Amino acid sequence: MSKLLFIALVMMSGLAFSRPALAHVLVTDANKQIGTVLHVYPDDDPIAGEASSLFFYVQSDDYKQPDYNPQLVIKNPDGSSSNIGISKDGSTISADYVFPTTGVYMINLYIDSGGKQTVFASQQRVSRASSEATLEAQSHSLAEFALVLSASAFLALIIVAFNRRQQIENFSRF
Amino acid sequence: MPTKNIALLNNSRFYILCFSLLLSIAVVSTLRLEITSDQLFLIRTQQIYGLIAVIFWYVALIISPIGYVIGKSRIKHLEFARRAIGVSAAYFVLLHGLVALQGPLGGLEQLQYLPTLFKWSIGAGFIAFIILLVMALTSFDKVVRFMSFRRWKWLHRLVYFGGVLAVLHIWTIGTHLAYSWVSYSAFLSLAVLSFLEIFRVMKIFSVRSQELQRKDFFAVMLLSLWGLSLVAIASIPLLVENFHAKHSSQTHNHSDKVTD
Numbered sequence: 001m002s003k004l005l006f007i008a009l010v011m012m013s014g015l016a017f018s019r020p021a022l023a024h025v026l027v028t029d030a031n032k033q034i035g036t037v038l039h040v041y042p043d044d045d046p047i048a049g050e051a052s053s054l055f056f057y058v059q060s061d062d063y064k065q066p067d068y069n070p071q072l073v074i075k076n077p078d079g080s081s082s083n084i085g086i087s088k089d090g091s092t093i094s095a096d097y098v099f100p101t102t103g104v105y106m107i108n109l110y111i112d113s114g115g116k117q118t119v120f121a122s123q124q125r126v127s128r129a130s131s132e133a134t135l136e137a138q139s140h141s142l143a144e145f146a147l148v149l150s151a152s153a154f155l156a157l158i159i160v161a162f163n164r165r166q167q168i169e170n171f172s173r174f
Numbered sequence: 175m176p177t178k179n180i181a182l183l184n185n186s187r188f189y190i191l192c193f194s195l196l197l198s199i200a201v202v203s204t205l206r207l208e209i210t211s212d213q214l215f216l217i218r219t220q221q222i223y224g225l226i227a228v229i230f231w232y233v234a235l236i237i238s239p240i241g242y243v244i245g246k247s248r249i250k251h252l253e254f255a256r257r258a259i260g261v262s263a264a265y266f267v268l269l270h271g272l273v274a275l276q277g278p279l280g281g282l283e284q285l286q287y288l289p290t291l292f293k294w295s296i297g298a299g300f301i302a303f304i305i306l307l308v309m310a311l312t313s314f315d316k317v318v319r320f321m322s323f324r325r326w327k328w329l330h331r332l333v334y335f336g337g338v339l340a341v342l343h344i345w346t347i348g349t350h351l352a353y354s355w356v357s358y359s360a361f362l363s364l365a366v367l368s369f370l371e372i373f374r375v376m377k378i379f380s381v382r383s384q385e386l387q388r389k390d391f392f393a394v395m396l397l398s399l400w401g402l403s404l405v406a407i408a409s410i411p412l413l414v415e416n417f418h419a420k421h422s423s424q425t426h427n428h429s430d431k432v433t434d
Contacts, residue, residue: 025213025278028287035287044217057417059289091289125211140206147203150196157196161189172186173250 027056027122035059036109036120048102048129054084056093056109056120068113077103099126186251187258194262197226198269216277220270227266228344231306232363234260235337239370242377257313260333264310267303291417292347299343305336345410347417361407368403372396 025038039055046052054072070093072084078101086095099105109120161168182188201222209215237256241249275282285296309330312318318326341364344351351357376396380386386395 025217026280026284026287028280028284032287035284035289037289037292045211045214057289059287123213125213127210127214143203143206146199147207150199150203154193154196154200157189157192160183164183167184168186168189169251171181171184172254174254 025122027120029118029120031118034118038107038120038122040124045128046099046124046126048099048126051096051098054095054097054107058091058093058111068111071110071112073108073110075106075108077101077105099124102126102129186255190255190258190262194230194265198223198266201226213277216273220273220277223266223270223273224344224348227263227270228340230259230263230266231337231340232367234263235333236367236370239367239374242374243370260306261310261313264303264306267306271299271303291415295343295346298339298346302336302339302343305332305339309333309336341410342414345414345416351416364407365400365404368407369396369400372399372403 025044026035027038028035036059037057039057040046041053041055056070068088070086070088072086072093072095074082074084074097076082082097084095084097086093088094093109103126105124105126107122107124111118111120202219205215205218205222209218234256237249237252237259241253246253279285279288285293288296309332312321312326312329321329344360351360373396376386376392376399380392385391
């Protein structure tokens with residue numbers, strides 16, 4: 001059993017030391033013709049008042065040529081819009097932006113190519129802030145119940161396993 | 175069936191499977207309580223399930239070669255538990271895939287809109303999952319008896335092919351590899367696994383080969399093959415495109431400014 005506990009400890013430490021990272025959110029254009037994968041640094045969880053980077057990895061081969069014109073507009077929670085300076089490298093478009101406050105932002109990427117415009121719209125919630133209070137967490141009673149239930153069941157499992165450790169040692173081997 | 179129930183409670187595999195189930199519930203509940211944004215909650219859930227799946231898979235893979243190094247009798251309990259660890263890996267891969275599909279990717283029909291690299295990577299991950307699922311479904315004693323141990327063993331060697339596909343999946347679009355310490359840890363883990371696997375294979379062959387029974391020849395062969403495997407692992411970044419490496423460098427190089 002001590003070996004099993006060791007494995008469990010290794011796994012728990014793996015979780016404890018894992019940092020939040022970058023992920024892929026697929027955004028399709030309004031006409032459902034093209035997709036783009038959006039990344040937001042840092043960790044898909046920007047901090048209000050601190051610099052963030054946005055990356056769009058556009059699906060279409062059309063955008064591997066340099067003759068397209070992208071434009072990024074971010075609509076702030078107060079209703080105002082900001083036109084953001086962007087960079088492009090092949091079909092990858094990137095931009096830096098400081099989300100001023102916590103709240104829900106609309107990120108709109110417009111791409112003009114060959115006389116037609118493609119629009120990608122995505123919502124970004126900024127819940128962390130460097131200097132002010134973060135957005136209040138919502139209540140999730142089901143999650144609370146599930147957490148308490150799983151913790152209790154885990155405790156019960158440990159007690160049963162500990163009480164039967166001798167039988168387990170005898171039974172669980174080739 | 176009281177005897178059967180008692181047998182179940184004496185089986186370490188039962189505890190590992192219960193632990194996996196409870197861990198999956200605890201992870202999703204904790205993240206739901208901690209993270210306000212629904213989108214971020216799904217991203218983190220998918221990432222952590224993927225990480226746990228990798229850890230289970232790695233442990234399942236490394237148990238057998240460790241037995242050849244330190245002696246099978248010393249890890250007989252772990253060898254017994256190995257099947258449940260493999261099933262747990264399959265379970266977490268399934269959860270990882272389902273959450274990714276319904277969360278950040280937005281559904282099965284959305285896959286067509288992904289860039290080519292992502293399609294290839296998800297395809298590799300899906301094949302790895304199918305292999306792991308077949309392993310899990312054939313992990314019961316009755317199935318082993320039905321198939322015969324020899325055939326079952328051959329089927330389960332597919333797990334190494336699945337492992338290679340999983341490594342490629344993680345490398346191409348894996349999220350944590352953007353951090354250098356994660357890349358180094360992954361390299362170290364693969365280096366240890368490859369050393370132990372080469373040692374195991376050579377031990378098996380040394381039964382038939384007089385040359386390999388010589389200690390010096392065995393050591394030279396082992397180190398040479400391990401060196402080759404390290405070169406192969408280290409060349410993955412050169413041979414296979416990685417999404418994060420591409421745009422991480424772009425973070426520091428906004429050379430082609432379009433608007434201000």
